[in-house]
Amino acid sequence: MNYMEVEDQYSMGIIPKREVVIVRGHGARVWDDDGREYIDCVGGHGTANVGHCHPAIIDAITKQAQQLTICPEVFHNNVRAELLKILADISPEGLNQIFLCNSGTESIEAALKFARAATGRQEIIATMRGFHGRTFGALSATWNPKYRKPFEPLLSGFSHVKYNDIEAMEGAISEQTAAVILEIVQGEGGVRPGNGDYFQQVQNSCRERGALLIIDEVQTGFGRTGKMFACDHYDLQPDILCVAKAMAGGLPMGATLCTTAAAAVPVMSHGSTFGGNPVLCAASLATIRVIQEEMLAERAMEMGAYFRERLESIRTPGVREIRGMGFLIGVELKGKVTPFLRGLMARGVMALPAGNTVLRFLPPLVISKEEIDIVVGHVEAILNEVKG
Ligand SMILES: *Cc1c(COP(=O)(O)O)cnc(C)c1O
16 A cells, blocks of 8 residues: 555645654654654654653553453543542642543643633633644634634633733733633744743732633643653642643543642533543553653753753854753744755654744653764754755
């Protein structure tokens, strides 16, 4: 079968595909169907924090698949209990009421619903360039018109203020505000970290006015930025924390972690058929243990800084700015990013865009120093070669 042709024929074409068929992965590398090797700085869009095909994850999934693969939330379950306990333990203080689901957008959707139900208020304040997902609630909090326009009208009660601007935020929070929703580093929006002071002040303003603070760590969670959660860099105590992407070793899982007050939602008012599936719970438990045992957050901090320094040492007029935190790194170019992505792939490096002009690196946190050096070498070569 010609896989590319068949996929192009039968998939909707909403997501343009690169000219490659990926069939295998290990650690920070993937291989195509011709056996060609690539260093993977796409990292499954930031889901592959523990690396591809980590033996501990394979083992956990395999064992659980032989034990029990289906267990709806109307029953108690052993692995789910273990996961809930560890999630409450590793997350910021007070987040001990947890809803399990299957993706990032669902974790946001739940957070928005819980915020309205718990506060009895309707308005949600999000930020310009923020990205929170593609279902109607999450999309209403997402800023980019490219994602919103074709599907309007979206939900009412949502507004967007300038990110990392405390005056804009304080001017917007009122007695009608159910919640403020924020990323610690805007990922899709171009890899833009906010300031610690800003987050502290937003948290204070929310408390003063009875609004909830929702932190979206779908991309930044599970070691990506150099701490288990990016919130931990600033000792934030959000009312709701949304996680997904890397949570279950690359398998589809999300969670909405709430304080008792934020979880004041009527019984049976929300739910998910697959939420808390035992195979995914086992995968997530194994993932969290690997992150802890292999000290992957610390690794992301140290090696992420090394990666950034190496990128910063590249002398070229084509780069406007390099931003990031841990292993969430963006290189803002003066021109369009597409030809650079193509050139990197031809050289055996997979990377991502973040908007039209930002080259984004989201490698598995297990990427080695040697692999980083190879990536930086190719980035340097391509920056000198391609005129964006
Ligand atoms: C990817 C992402 C989402 C959406 O997650 P999906 O699993 O694709 O629905 C939400 N918020 C942020 C910050 C993300 O990076």
